[in-house]
Amino acid sequence: xxxxxxxxxxxxxxxxxxxxxxxxxxxxxxxxxxxxxxxxxxxxxxxxxxxxxxxxxxxxxxxxxxxxxxxxxxxxxxxxxxxxxxxxxxxxxxxxxxxxxxxxxxxxxxxxxxxxxxxxxxxxxxxxxxxxxxxxxxxxxxxxxxxxxxxxxxxxxxxxxxxxxxxxxxxxxxxxxxxxxxxxxxxxxxxxxxxxxxxxxxxxxxxxxxxxxxxxxxxxxxxxxxxxxxxxxxxxxxxxxxxxxxxxxxxxxxxxxxxxxxxxxxxxxxxxxxxxxxxxxxxxxxxxxxxxxxxxxxxxxxxxxxxxxxxxxxxxxxxxxxxxxxxxxxxxxxxxxxxxxxxxxxxxxxxxxxxxxxxxxxxxxxxxxxxxxxxxxxxxxxxxxxxxxxxxxxxxxxxxxxxxxxxxxxxxxxxxxxxxxxxxxxxxxxxxxxxxx
Amino acid sequence: xxxxxxxxxxxxxxxxxxxxxxxxxxxxxxxxxxxxxxxxxxxxxxxxxxxxxxxxxxxxxxxxxxxxxxxxxxxxxxxxxxxxxxxxxxxxxxxxxxxxxxxxxxxxxxxxxxxxxxxxxxxxxxxxxxxxxxxxxxxxxxxxxxxxxxxxxxxxxxxxxxxxxxxxxxxxxxxxxxxxxxxxxxxxxxxxxxxxxxxxxxxxxxxxxxxxxxxxxxxxxxxxxxxxxxxxxxxxxxxxxxxxxxxxxxxxxxxxxxxxxxxxxxxxxxxxxxxxxxxxxxxxxxxxxxxxxxxxxxxxxxxxxxxxxxxxxxxxxxxxxxxxxxxxxxx
Numbered sequence: 001x002x003x004x005x006x007x008x009x010x011x012x013x014x015x016x017x018x019x020x021x022x023x024x025x026x027x028x029x030x031x032x033x034x035x036x037x038x039x040x041x042x043x044x045x046x047x048x049x050x051x052x053x054x055x056x057x058x059x060x061x062x063x064x065x066x067x068x069x070x071x072x073x074x075x076x077x078x079x080x081x082x083x084x085x086x087x088x089x090x091x092x093x094x095x096x097x098x099x100x101x102x103x104x105x106x107x108x109x110x111x112x113x114x115x116x117x118x119x120x121x122x123x124x125x126x127x128x129x130x131x132x133x134x135x136x137x138x139x140x141x142x143x144x145x146x147x148x149x150x151x152x153x154x155x156x157x158x159x160x161x162x163x164x165x166x167x168x169x170x171x172x173x174x175x176x177x178x179x180x181x182x183x184x185x186x187x188x189x190x191x192x193x194x195x196x197x198x199x200x201x202x203x204x205x206x207x208x209x210x211x212x213x214x215x216x217x218x219x220x221x222x223x224x225x226x227x228x229x230x231x232x233x234x235x236x237x238x239x240x241x242x243x244x245x246x247x248x249x250x251x252x253x254x255x256x257x258x259x260x261x262x263x264x265x266x267x268x269x270x271x272x273x274x275x276x277x278x279x280x281x282x283x284x285x286x287x288x289x290x291x292x293x294x295x296x297x298x299x300x301x302x303x304x305x306x307x308x309x310x311x312x313x314x315x316x317x318x319x320x321x322x323x324x325x326x327x328x329x330x331x332x333x334x335x336x337x338x339x340x341x342x343x344x345x346x347x348x349x350x351x352x353x354x355x356x357x358x359x360x361x362x363x364x365x366x367x368x369x370x371x372x373x374x375x376x377x378x379x380x381x382x383x384x385x386x387x388x389x390x391x392x393x394x395x396x397x398x399x400x401x402x403x404x405x406x407x408x409x410x411x412x413x414x415x416x417x418x419x420x421x422x423x424x425x426x427x428x429x430x431x432x433x434x435x436x437x
Numbered sequence: 438x439x440x441x442x443x444x445x446x447x448x449x450x451x452x453x454x455x456x457x458x459x460x461x462x463x464x465x466x467x468x469x470x471x472x473x474x475x476x477x478x479x480x481x482x483x484x485x486x487x488x489x490x491x492x493x494x495x496x497x498x499x500x501x502x503x504x505x506x507x508x509x510x511x512x513x514x515x516x517x518x519x520x521x522x523x524x525x526x527x528x529x530x531x532x533x534x535x536x537x538x539x540x541x542x543x544x545x546x547x548x549x550x551x552x553x554x555x556x557x558x559x560x561x562x563x564x565x566x567x568x569x570x571x572x573x574x575x576x577x578x579x580x581x582x583x584x585x586x587x588x589x590x591x592x593x594x595x596x597x598x599x600x601x602x603x604x605x606x607x608x609x610x611x612x613x614x615x616x617x618x619x620x621x622x623x624x625x626x627x628x629x630x631x632x633x634x635x636x637x638x639x640x641x642x643x644x645x646x647x648x649x650x651x652x653x654x655x656x657x658x659x660x661x662x663x664x665x666x667x668x669x670x671x672x673x674x675x676x677x678x679x680x681x682x683x684x685x686x687x688x689x690x691x692x693x694x695x696x697x698x699x700x701x702x703x704x705x706x707x708x709x710x711x712x713x714x715x716x717x718x719x720x721x722x723x724x725x726x727x728x729x730x731x732x733x734x735x736x737x738x739x740x741x742x743x744x745x746x747x748x749x750x751x752x753x754x755x756x757x758x759x760x761x762x763x764x765x766x767x768x
Contacts, residue, residue, distance in 0.1 A: 084729065090509050108732075112506045201625065203712060255602040258624045260710060392506065399730040403712040410625035410714060432532035435505060435733045 031116060031324070031331030039072045039333050042085070044100040044320055046153065046354045048287045050076045056353055064340050070333045083395065089325070090114040097328040098337050101149055102204075103139040103319045104388040104398065110141045110148035111392035116324040116331075117146035126150065126339040136359035139317045139387035149321035150338055151359035153351055155279040156380040157208065157315040158373070159298045165193065165274040166296075174275075174298035178241070181275075181301050185251030188274045196245055197264030197273040200257035200409035203402025206242075208316050209277060210405060211388055213238035215313040216303050221401070226391045230401060230431040231424055239405060240423045247412035257406075257413035268295075279318045280355045282373055297373045299380055307384035315385040319359065357381060393434060400430040493745070500738035515735070522739035533727070537740060539715070540723035544699060547630070547719060551637045552694045556687070558638065559645025564679060567653055577650075584643035592707035595636045599623035599708075624709060629717040636704055641697070645690060652686035653679070688759045696748060720744060 041061075047053045053076040061072040075096070077085055083105065089095030090112050101109060109115055116122070118140075123129050129137065136151035161174050169188045175181035185195030199205040214221055219234025229235070246252040253273070256264060265281060267273040269288035277300055285295055299307050300314040307314045322341060324334045340346060347363035357378050358364050369378065388394060404426040412418050499512070500522055508515035528534040562580060566573055583591065598605040600623075607620040623632040660678050669677065680687075702721040705713050711730065713722045724744065728737020 087509065087729075087732075091512065093510075108506065112509050114510050201710065201712075253602075255620075258601055258622060396731045399711070399726075406625075406712055407715070410622070413622060414626045429532060433536075433731060435731050 031326060031328045031334070033332055034329040036330055036333055037070060039070055039098060039328075039330055039337055040096040041072050041074050041337070042082070042096040042099040043074060043076045044082055044102070045076055045078050046320065046356075048283065050078065056350070060341075060346060060350070064337060067340075068333070068336055070330070070336065072337065086114075087112075093327055095325040095327070097330055097334045098322065098324055100152065100320050101323050103136075103149070103151065103317065103321045104204075105395050106139060106141045106148050106321055107390040107392055108395040109323070110145065114326055115148045116326045116328070116334075117148060118150060119146045122335060123147075125335045126342055131342070131360055131362065133359050133361055133364075133381070135317050135381055135385055135387075136319060139319065139390065140321055142390050142392070149323035150342060151319055152322040152341060153320045153354060153356035154359040154381055155318040155356050156377045156385050157212070157277055157279050157300050157318065158376050158380065159275055159300050160268070160278055160281050160285075161275045161296050161298065162268055162271060162273070163294055163296055165271055169274070174296065175301050176298070176306075177304055178301050182245070182249045182251060185245070185249060185275075189251045193272055193274070194253040194256075194267075195251035195274050197259075197267055197276040198242075198246065198252050198256045198409070199259045199262065199264055200246075200413070201260035201406050203406060204398055206402045206405035206409075207388070207398045208318070210235075210239050210242050210401070211316055212300065212314060213241055215386060216311050217241075218311060220389065221397065222389045222391050222393075226389075226393075228393065228397065228431050228434045230404075230427040236420060236424045236427060239408065239427065240418065240420060243405065243408045243412050243418050243423070246409060247418040254413035257409040279315075280377065282355045297376050299376055299384070307380065309384065313384050313386050315380045317381065317385045317387040319356070396434055400433045401427070404430040496738050497742055499734060500742045502735050502738075504733070504735040504738070506732040509732070509734075512734075518735060522735045523743070525736055526739045526743060533736070536718075537720075537723065537727075540718045540720050543630070543716070543718055544720040547634060547637070547717075548695060548698045550634055551641060551698045552691060554634075554638045555641040555645045555694055555698075556691060558642040559647075560649050560683075562642075562646045563649035563653055564675060566650065580646055581643045583640050584647070588640070588703045589707055591640065592636060592704055595632075595639075596624065596708050599632050625714050627714075627716045629709065629714040633705055633708060633717045633719075636708060637698060637701065640704065641694060645694065648686060648690045649683060652683045656682045688755075692752065692755050695751070699748065700744075 043053060043057055045053055047056055054074065057074055057076075061074055065071050079102075082100075082102070086095070086099065086101065086109065090109075095114070110117075132151055133154065136154045137147065140147035140149050140151065159174055165188060166172075166174075171184050171187060175184045181196070188195035198209075211221065214235050217234035217237045219229075219232045219238060221228070221230055221235055223229045246254060246256070253267075262284065264273060264276055265278070265284050266288055268276050269285060269290045282292070286292070302312045302314050305312055322338055324331070324338065328334050341350075342360055344360060344362045347358040347360045348366045348368070351358040351363065352366070352368045355374075357369065357374060358366075364378065369375075389397065391397075408418055408423060408426055411422070416422075501517055501519065502508075502512070502515040503518040503521070504512055504515040525531070525533050526537055529538050566577060597603075601607060601620050604623070606623060607617075611617045611620045621628055623629065656679065660682075661674055664674050664678055700721055701719065702725065705717060705719050705722045706725070709717060709722075711726065713719070713726075720740075721744075724737055724740045727740055728734045
């Protein structure tokens with residue numbers, strides 16, 4: 001009996017060992033069609049919460065199953081986990097077949113080689129490159145290479161303002177330049193109310209704001225060869241301008257320095273903050289109990305003149321891309337699924353629900369996208385938006401420069417002076433943390 | 438009484454009649470008998486190997502590689518870089534090394550304070566609860582709650598409490614007691630160190646309490662009675678009887694608390710998110726950031742290996758020091 005037990009427990013251990021070793025290492029090199037009847041899909045969190053996303057997506061996935069017989073297993077991954085989950089999947093080779101990625105990560109993830117390149121042949125299968133808006137395609141990977149992902153939802157930034165607070169302070173129209181914004185802001189910031197909201201501890205949001213300001217100051221954060229260039233005069237001026245809204249102009253509440261969970265949107269809905277710079281905020285305002293006529297929308301201010309290209313850019317190309325994992329076991333099914341999700345019908349339906357702009361040209365004609373808010377976002381995207389740098393180190397850039405801005409906000413909130421020197425030092429520290437290549 | 442004695446006698450008689458009956462008629466060979474403990478240990482050893490040693494070995498291997506996003510997919514193909522990663526990590530004149538050193542010192546200070554306070558609170562509470570009184574059981578259970586709560590749930594609650602504008606802490610300190618001129622930041626800036634320390638002690642002291650309480654059960658009551666008869670006061674009893682008797686328990690307790698606190702990742706990560714403020718940038722978070730934020734897993738692994746070496750060194754010194762102490766006291 002004892003001998004039997006020893007043998008049995010030994011056997012269990014050995015089999016565990018064998019299973020675990022089998023789990024490690026992804027050596028598969030390309031897609032196959034071994035399991036043509038199922039797909040795993042990691043969706044990003046687009047709705048108010050994960051449950052809401054499931055409710056929105058599941059009927060569509062059933063529709064896809066009815067048409068093709070392919071069952072799609074859905075997992076909605078929160079933004080805080082998504083990039084780490086993708087990296088882990090890349091390392092182990094045990095990933096989903098199809099996944100959503102933040103479009104700014106496209107070049108970073110492209111460089112890992114984990115995503116299926118969308119060459120002409122693959123693009124043909126989903127209807128060709130021409131179906132998509134050019135600005136959205138610009139944010140799908142390094143320039144000159146096959147896209148690593150396909151645009152799924154597009155968004156851009158706008159200035160949202162609280163109509164009641166504007167009326168109370170006697171402000172008649174939203175500011176069109178930063179000088180006007182500061183002047184208006186001073187009128188609005190009093191009696192515990194503040195003019196502008198910020199998410200000082202949200203690294204990505206910090207990046208989106210300083211990237212645009214950087215463009216307006218003629219800075220790019222990366223030089224032509226893709227090397228980090230965080231301490232150029234333009235970059236320093238951009239970061240300083242953003243933090244100065246709190247430090248010098250005093251139109252952002254100091255408490256915003258620790259915001260990272262969209263608290264600035266609740267402040268906006270509670271009439272505590274008059275303006276936010278945000279992308280597609282309508283559904284969040286609604287969930288916060290704000291009626292559609294209580295807020296207005298205008299293009300993000302520029303330094304002078306009207307929004308346009310070059311120094312008058314006023315938004316990043318924001319959005320979600322859809323990618324196929326290179327070692328999928330259902331390549332044809334995955335392509336079929338991307339085709340389904342980017343079809344005119346699904347694009348109209350999903351973008352309408354999520355309040356985003358369809359990156360598919362034909363879907364934009366739907367009257368639902370003529371709402372004043374979406375018109376501003378669409379015009380911005382078409383005429384005055386630029387993609388974040390499409391370099392392999394983009395996601396590292398978001399972390400280190402985002403942290404630098406967070407630290408500067410913390411200093412400003414704590415009453416420390418924010419000078420050109422301190423901004424430059426913080427950006428220099430960020431640049432030194434970038435991997436050497 | 439009688440029946441017990443009877444049965445004992447009977448039992449003894451049975452044992453006498455059948456020598457070796459318990460081992461059964463098939464007496465295993467000497468080799469088999471001596472191999473048995475090892476066979477029984479084998480599953481545990483294999484799992485230990487699998488769960489602990491294999492990842493450690495892989496981590497050490499990674500620290501000698503230039504493992505970036507370009508090789509993530511097949512990390513075996515990443516080029517060997519010799520000691521480059523270590524050189525970057527310990528070049529204290531360059532920013533990466535400097536940041537690591539600052540983070541190391543922050544962690545040391547944090548660990549000393551946290552372990553000290555955990556031990557002090559735990560011991561004090563355990564000593565106070567030694568005498569039985571009404572409600573002792575309830576209090577004991579209550580004290581263990583922070584230890585029993587899932588870390589994430591507990592720390593996220595603290596994060597809410599530490600918020601500047603809507604948090605409970607500022608509401609009490611500023612709004613109600615008026616102790617500060619303006620609401621303080623706890624989750625950013627220099628105060629974050631104290632916020633982290635408070636949560637860490639809150640989370641850690643019940644363990645010290647539990648262990649010391651168990652240790653106290655082993656001190657004979659007679660010692661205290663004798664001391665009391667000799668006229669020793671409470672303080673003297675604690676100093677001369679309780680603490681010396683707890684010595685061996687404390688040695689293990691402090692070592693374990695030290696290792697847990699020094700390595701703690703969950704508390705700062707849940708409290709501050711991906712980018713911890715400099716004042717609270719513990720080494721585990723720093724290493725996470727150095728590998729996951731920059732996708733440079735080679736450097737991150739090298740830092741981890743250095744951390745491992747440091748902790749091994751501390752543990753070894755601790756073990757040598759305490760075993761020497763034990764030998765002396767044995768004599």
